Amino acid sequence: MSTDIGDYLGGQVHMIGIGGSSMSGLAEMLKKQGYNVSGSDSSESHALEALRNMDIDARAGHYPNMVREADIVIYSAAISKEDIERKEAYKLNIPQMERAVLLGQLMRGFDKRICVSGTHGKTTTCAMLAQILIESKLNPTIHVGGRMDSIGGSTRVGSKDIFLAEACEFNRSFLQMSPSIALVLNIEEDHMDCFGNMEGLENAFFDFLSLLPPDGAIIAFAEDDRVMRLCGRMEQECITFGMDIGDWTVKNLIHDEKGSPSFTALYKGKEMADISLIIGGDFNVLHALAAVACAHYLGVDLSIASKALAEFKGVHRRFEFTGEVKGMRLYHDYGHNPAEMQAAISVAKLQNRRVIAVMQPHTYSRVINMFNDYLTCTKDADITLVTDIYGAREVDPGNINSQMLVDGMLKNGVEAYLTPSFDDTEQFLLKYGKEGDLVLTMGCGNIDLLNEQMQINWDKSEER
Known part of the structure; x- marks a missing residue:
């Protein structure tokens, strides 16, 4: 017997991976249509904060106890059967539905x-x-x-x-x-x-x-x-x-x-x-x-x-201006494969500023499959910083890392530096960034939080 989301109207829907771009939107839609919604995601994000502001219990981390209260569990394609919350749902015979099936039913x-x-x-x-x-x-x-x-x-x-x-x-x-x-x-x-x-x-x-x-x-x-x-x-x-x-x-x-x-x-x-x-x-x-x-x-x-x-002003996380730090204009773009990153940099260059591209590579498999494309996609930027790979749904296979990307970029004439963490990246930008620079962070992981971190730290320092 197939599961129908309509049978659970007014019930408790728990969403695993609720911070994803589609899942967070579906959580909003279910809430507006009369479902009670909760959810979890691997890390903290603006999406979770926005959902909490809608009275949705959205948490960072893994919470099998939240599943026990659910009438149905929704999960994104990135969530495997081995996820501890999904395993709890199996144990309790709670129906589960993949995100795309939910969207199709809606x-x-x-x-x-x-x-x-x-x-x-x-x-x-x-x-x-x-x-x-x-x-x-x-x-x-x-x-x-x-x-x-x-x-x-x-x-x-x-x-x-x-x-x-x-x-x-x-x-x-x-x-x-x-x-x-x-x-x-x-x-x-x-x-x-x-x-x-x-x-x-x-x-x-x-x-x-x-x-x-x-x-x-x-x-x-x-x-x-x-x-x-x-x-x-x-x-x-x-x-x-x-x-x-x-x-x-x-x-x-x-x-x-x-x-x-x-x-x-x-x-x-x-x-x-x-x-x-x-x-x-x-x-x-x-x-x-x-x-x-x-x-x-x-x-x-x-x-x-x-x-x-x-009058269209764009969508958040699509070449979005987030503020100024040390006279540098900070932008963020959701682009997470080489073609999208190259396109975002092309927009940045229209401002005729020195462009510092900050790349957060997304998933080990994508970096492996598109490795050569990553080595040149930021060539139009003046400086490229590369953070650690954001694994998302994947486990580190041990045969790919960001240092390999930086080494390949340097061989292709790209001025690139490894800045593994947000703190490393912030320190580099504050030391070597100049007034008038355009800093563009890119990725669909949590790299947008770097913009926020830098803005908060800079505003605090200015207050002092």
């Missing part, structure tokens, strides 16, 4: 189920489209993988017409969803520990698109050969976008002195909307274009879409 009954997929850009594109739909008074239900100030978090419970969510490929999680509209932003190398090779990754995206109903639609990046190869195999309507090729294209792209882009969106050669963004980076032009393409398909007034995008 989407049921919605008329339009919009799923944003791709190796990079899911969160920003999803957030842009969310803001457009809200401004258009369509009252969407939203689950995005980052916190948006405009909705006070990462979820929004609206009507039963539109459910907008990110569709994550890791562990093939997106195969638990039931999209009626699928955005495919790109298909690039990542999660090889899960897929084995690029063919395996591409096949997973094909299986995802195969979930679409016959009258569904695909919004696809025209400049990605893998994406277009998959679209050629599908029977559903495919609407394409790209800088220069596709149904939706870009014209008159310019940047202001801060690097923020403005452009005209064309549909099959016809001028449809003038778009201006606050956030920098040409990759965000593509994210906005994908959002506009989907909005147009839904019948949204593009003048409203233009206004919404002009």
